[in-house]
Amino acid sequence: MIEGHVLLLNGGTWEPLTVIGIPRAINLLISGKAFVVEESDRFLRTVRDKYRVPSVIALRHFINVPRRHAHWSRQGVLVRDNYTCIYCGGKVGDMIRGKPLTRRDLTVDHILPVSRGGKNTWSNTACACFACNHRKGSRLPGEAGMKMLWEPKTPRTSYLVIEMGTGPDTWKRYIEISG
Numbered sequence: 001m002i003e004g005h006v007l008l009l010n011g012g013t014w015e016p017l018t019v020i021g022i023p024r025a026i027n028l029l030i031s032g033k034a035f036v037v038e039e040s041d042r043f044l045r046t047v048r049d050k051y052r053v054p055s056v057i058a059l060r061h062f063i064n065v066p067r068r069h070a071h072w073s074r075q076g077v078l079v080r081d082n083y084t085c086i087y088c089g090g091k092v093g094d095m096i097r098g099k100p101l102t103r104r105d106l107t108v109d110h111i112l113p114v115s116r117g118g119k120n121t122w123s124n125t126a127c128a129c130f131a132c133n134h135r136k137g138s139r140l141p142g143e144a145g146m147k148m149l150w151e152p153k154t155p156r157t158s159y160l161v162i163e164m165g166t167g168p169d170t171w172k173r174y175i176e177i178s179g
Helices: 022-030 074-080 130-136 157-166 169-174
Strands: 005-009 016-021 034-045 050-059 106-110 125-129
Touching: 005 022, 005 169, 016 022, 022 034, 022 050, 050 169, 074 106, 074 125, 106 130, 125 130
Parallel strands: 005 050
Antiparallel strands: 005 016, 034 050, 106 125
């Protein structure tokens, strides 16, 4: 059994569709339904030859796939926002108050606070550093004199799966998290 995964892109748009197993990817390639976009550093060996295992493949033709949205989670919000504060733009590794910002320094902020009826939804939550989250408190960003650097949106499920660490770095150039 060949273990590993391959990112499958839609034909024409190169939009990520899903992550598939290597055997399924090879079947798509052999049948002429897809072509290799990126190769991995792994090899598939036969009795006589060895072949590079693909990392990313694309379908030869566009297929219409309904958008599937991810279920909300705190971890998903942090990943979607690339561990970057929506208010100050601070991200992991940036120096804040003389020390580097870590993932533990980031939290999920409710744009419309829970105390005012805000819900755990993709469009109402965003990554924020503790300092900005504390400054905003139970107010709306405008009431606290703060501006959001982007509008929180619902991500595609496959984007989160890939960003949560299940795929190689070569996949990330085909993924848009905050779009």
